[in-house]
Amino acid sequence: MTNDQIIVPLDVPDLQSAIALVDQLPQVNFWKVGLELFTSSGPTILEVLKSRQKRIFLDLKFHDIPNTVAGACRSAASYGVDLLTIHATAGRDALKAATEAVQVGATQAGVKPPQLIAITLLTSISSRQLAFDLKIPVELPEYALEMALMAQECGVNGAVCSPQEVAQLRQTCGNDFLLVCPGVRPTWADKGDQKRSLTPAQAILAGADYLVIGRPITAAAEPELAWNKIVEELTTVG
Numbered sequence: 001m002t003n004d005q006i007i008v009p010l011d012v013p014d015l016q017s018a019i020a021l022v023d024q025l026p027q028v029n030f031w032k033v034g035l036e037l038f039t040s041s042g043p044t045i046l047e048v049l050k051s052r053q054k055r056i057f058l059d060l061k062f063h064d065i066p067n068t069v070a071g072a073c074r075s076a077a078s079y080g081v082d083l084l085t086i087h088a089t090a091g092r093d094a095l096k097a098a099t100e101a102v103q104v105g106a107t108q109a110g111v112k113p114p115q116l117i118a119i120t121l122l123t124s125i126s127s128r129q130l131a132f133d134l135k136i137p138v139e140l141p142e143y144a145l146e147m148a149l150m151a152q153e154c155g156v157n158g159a160v161c162s163p164q165e166v167a168q169l170r171q172t173c174g175n176d177f178l179l180v181c182p183g184v185r186p187t188w189a190d191k192g193d194q195k196r197s198l199t200p201a202q203a204i205l206a207g208a209d210y211l212v213i214g215r216p217i218t219a220a221a222e223p224e225l226a227w228n229k230i231v232e233e234l235t236t237v238g
C-alpha cells in the first residue's frame with residue numbers, strides 16, 4: 001500500500017479553492033478533478049497539478065453516443081492525465097470508440113494516453129434503487145460485474161466500482177484490470193450519499209488498486225489529520 005493509491009477529489013466550486021486544498025495537503029500525490037471543478041474552471045487546474053508533479057484522475061464520466069464520446073475522449077486524452085472515466089452504460093460501441101479515441105487524442109498531443117476506466121454502477125445507488133427506480137431486474141453485484149466484463153471486452157483498462165463489489169470483480173476480471181473504489185468510508189466518517197461503502201483497509205484487502213476518498217478528508221475539521229489517520233489505518237494491511 002502506497003500513498004499514491006489514495007486519490008483525493010477536488011470537489012470544490014472554483015480554481016482558488018482547489019489550489020488552496022492542494023496547498024493544504026502536500027502529502028497527496030493523486031488528485032481527482034471532477035464535474036464541479038472542471039465545469040466551473042476548465043482545464044487550468046490540470047496544468048497547476050502537473051506543474052507540481054501530481055498524478056491526475058480526470059473524472060468527467062462521459063455518457064453519450066459513440067461519436068460524441070469519442071470526440072470528448074480525444075480532447076480529454078490530450079491533457080496528459082492518468083485516469084479518465086466513462087459510464088459503462090454508454091454501451092459497447094461507445095466503449096470501443098472511447099478506447100480508440102484516447103489513443104488517438106494522446107498520440108496527436110504527444111502525451112501518454114490515460115487509463116480509461118468504466119463506471120459500473122454509481123456508489124450512491126442501493127440495491128433497492130437499482131430494482132425499483134432504475135428497473136434493472138438483476139442482483140446488484142451481478143449487474144456491476146456484467147458492466148465491468150463488458151467494458152473489459154471492449155478494451156477499457158479498468159472499472160470504478162464500490163468496495164462491496166471489488167473482490168468479485170478482481171477475481172473475475174484478473175489482476176491487470178484496474179479497479180478504482182470510491183464510496184470508501186473509515187468507521188469514524190459520515191457515509192453521506194454513499195450507499196455501498198467499506199473502510200479503506202477492507203477495500204484494499206478486497207483487491208482495489210486505488211481508493212477515492214473525499215469528504216472524510218476534505219470536509220474534516222483538520223484534513224491533514226484525517227489523511228494521516230487513513231494512511232495509518234492502511235499501514236496495517238501492508
Ligand SMILES: O=C(O)c1cc(=O)[nH]c(=O)n1[C@@H]1O[C@H](COP(=O)(O)O)[C@@H](O)[C@H]1O
Pocket residue numbers: 009011032034059061085119121122123124160182183184192194212213214215216
Ligand atoms: O467516478 C467516481 O470517482 C465516482 C464514481 C462513483 O460511483 N461514486 C463516486 O462517489 N465517485 C466519485 O468519488 C468521490 C467520492 O467522494 P466522497 O463521497 O466525498 O468520498 C466523488 O468525487 C464522486 O464523484
